[in-house]
Amino acid sequence: MRRPTSFDIAALAGVSQPTVSRALSGNASVSEATRLRVFEAAETLNYKVDKNASNLRRQASKTLALLFFEDPTPDDSSINPFYLSMLGSITRTCALRGYDLLISFQQLSGNWHVDYEDSRKADGIILLGYGDYLLYRPRLEQLLEQGTHFVRWGSAQAGQLGTTIGSDNAQGGLDAVRHLLAQGRRRIAFLGTASAQYPEFLERYRGYAAALAEAGMAAEPALQADAISTEEAGHHAAEQLLAAGTGFDAVFAASDLIAIGAMRALGEAGRLVPRAVAVVGFDDLPAASLSSPPLTTVMQDPRRAGEVLVDTLLTLIRGEAVGNAILPVRLVARGSSAS
């Protein structure tokens, strides 16, 4: 049997097709009695509005697109866990607001910037993924030019294109290092690439440096080692630091994965955590509380992040003005930094 259309409902309810449309969409100009008959008929035939037809007619898809960008790592199973936990929240918020969510993993090189809103698959897009702002910039320009609605998760800085939502990375770095200083640590290393290529890391580094400055110290290049956000990179960076012979009694890692890798390296080198070296990470991944010792870290709130991203985007879609948002972070003290 063919799937029912609004005409079938109309016939069954003894009204016309437009009335069915109006009744189902809650239009006020249809009487309560009629509305009831229509609902019953729709129920009987198990009728559902055809999204495609509806979208075509209304010129809107009631769908958002979520574009993930790959970390540079070629291993495609290792999605940044923090993003994954944000995903749940984004999905849920979309559902609450009556929107569907389309997901896509993208290579940085793809021509994603035209594919979604242009083909009317989505009313707006959410961009997720660490990345160099300058690399994105031309794409963002094109998006703006096209009038595409989008929000970006990342590090919001003045003068940047589009609307950006992100955690307060600098504050997180500040809190983490203040915490280590309060524990009496004085030689605090920073593990993570502090360059514009990884804007979040750079901000965390700035917080680190600011905390040191508060204590009358300066960030020493010898106490910093590059690492992208993987366990292996963290392991390697810590090894480098150990090999260089620079003394240190604490590590602030730019992400939990780095911190976990660093703890492994410290363990292998016989440096006890936290006694010999205190460690603080960033993100509060599920794995952070499972490590041994449990990892002290700066918690980002993925649930709130998702909500803010979606709601900001919906505001943009409604054509209202909205600014960047910086979300608070919170230090979670655990065993890896106990005195």
Place this chain on the structure above:
Amino acid sequence: MRRPTSFDIAALAGVSQPTVSRALSGNASVSEATRLRVFEAAETLNYKVDKNASNLRRQASKTLALLFFEDPTPDDSSINPFYLSMLGSITRTCALRGYDLLISFQQLSGNWHVDYEDSRKADGIILLGYGDYLLYRPRLEQLLEQGTHFVRWGSAQAGQLGTTIGSDNAQGGLDAVRHLLAQGRRRIAFLGTASAQYPEFLERYRGYAAALAEAGMAAEPALQADAISTEEAGHHAAEQLLAAGTGFDAVFAASDLIAIGAMRALGEAGRLVPRAVAVVGFDDLPAASLSSPPLTTVMQDPRRAGEVLVDTLLTLIRGEAVGNAILPVRLVARGSSAS
């Protein structure tokens, strides 16, 4: 400026609208020269096919829907990590096959079974989430009745409705326990709820029992403790077992999260892993290799799982017959079970 339609392209290329459609869709009955002109015109105007119109006309959405079902846990940030890693693979496979992916988190109670294909938002759906087959059954019946195309991730058993893809859980249990036996362990506990409510766990339990039987032993109820797949549940279950005073020198946990929780409980009780108690988990979460000692576990292959799910569903959508699939698993021996 209004976004261009195929008529605009037609005008620019000096052909008719249908020709534009044919040229862009690779229809053979359009000459190479014309096709080229059309492509150029489309490029110039930055034209993209309107998905909604196209879908409406073709009565297909070129989209799949992924439905996640919540674990019973109310905490909505804790999505089963194994599913999350499958997500990447599903998305990628969809993209490769030219399909979009719609994602939705569902309450088990919702009436999801009519919402997706019925409203033509998707050509088929993928059902993901641990769960009791009997609980699903009525919904699956309705899906079949409606002619909805769907595949389920779970434990494939004879006589079940629909098409199911799943790991070889029984084999995994067998391998895990054989491994422990080979290490000389004799008192092997099973941590996880072995009931029809968690079919995967039940199969893993069966593998556990079969391995014991091979060695001339029987599964003892005293060596089993219920746990759902969370770290807390694993911790609690191990505590129970310890409190009961039943001696054991190994644990086979039905999931890595349970295993990690159990290791924490064992540590708190002063039972050294692996010396006093060897531990094997299931899933091979990223966290498994990060625990200390690193967790021996049964690896499920999320990448392959996603591919098989998508390809099976696409086969169904094409109207071809396809059966259930059971994917191989692989034991990964790490420190937690060294002799």
Place this chain on the structure above:
DNA sequence: GGGCGGCGGGCATACGTATTCACGTGACAT
């Protein structure tokens, strides 16, 4: 040289919904 076949492309239309416009009916006031 005329008929025929095939290829390339245009015409018309359908997909199912949402919206604009117009219309009929009853109530109420003049």
Place this chain on the structure above:
DNA sequence: ATGTCACGTGAATACGTATGCCCGCCGCCC
């Protein structure tokens, strides 16, 4: 009694694409 108005509903149409059908033209063969 007639005009006005509001309210509820139906008729017509547009959204942008894909496709069945038909037609014209060109080349080829007898």
